[in-house]
Amino acid sequence: MVPAVRPVRADPTSLRLVAQLNALSQLTEMLAFRVVELEEKLAATEQMLESVSAPVPCETTELRLEETDERISRLETLLHGAGVLAPALHPAGGARMKTSLEPPSLDDSELFIEEGEQAFMDELAA
Numbered sequence: 001m002v003p004a005v006r007p008v009r010a011d012p013t014s015l016r017l018v019a020q021l022n023a024l025s026q027l028t029e030m031l032a033f034r035v036v037e038l039e040e041k042l043a044a045t046e047q048m049l050e051s052v053s054a055p056v057p058c059e060t061t062e063l064r065l066e067e068t069d070e071r072i073s074r075l076e077t078l079l080h081g082a083g084v085l086a087p088a089l090h091p092a093g094g095a096r097m098k099t100s101l102e103p104p105s106l107d108d109s110e111l112f113i114e115e116g117e118q119a120f121m122d123e124l125a126a
Helices: 011-053 059-079 120-123
Strands: none
Touching: none
């Protein structure tokens, strides 16, 4: 005859461990579904990007490119020594301001500060 099966009482730590494992299993399953969804979205986006041809630039883009070219040419003239800011680049938008882009002339004695020799760490310890 088969002995009667008696229900085993589980201690609180075992029950807590079972609950945590169950929660971890559910979380893993949910994350796996999200990864699959993201892969599907990525594939759809890549397919859409491949099917779209290069967009035709609109008038505002052309205007912005022209303005950018003008700004770049103004900056290049400033860098090459023209030394005059256009009124559009002046913060107040008023009178022109002359600037010098050349570094001030310094003689060799001003370039490097003379310092005495410094002792090495092992010389200081001795």
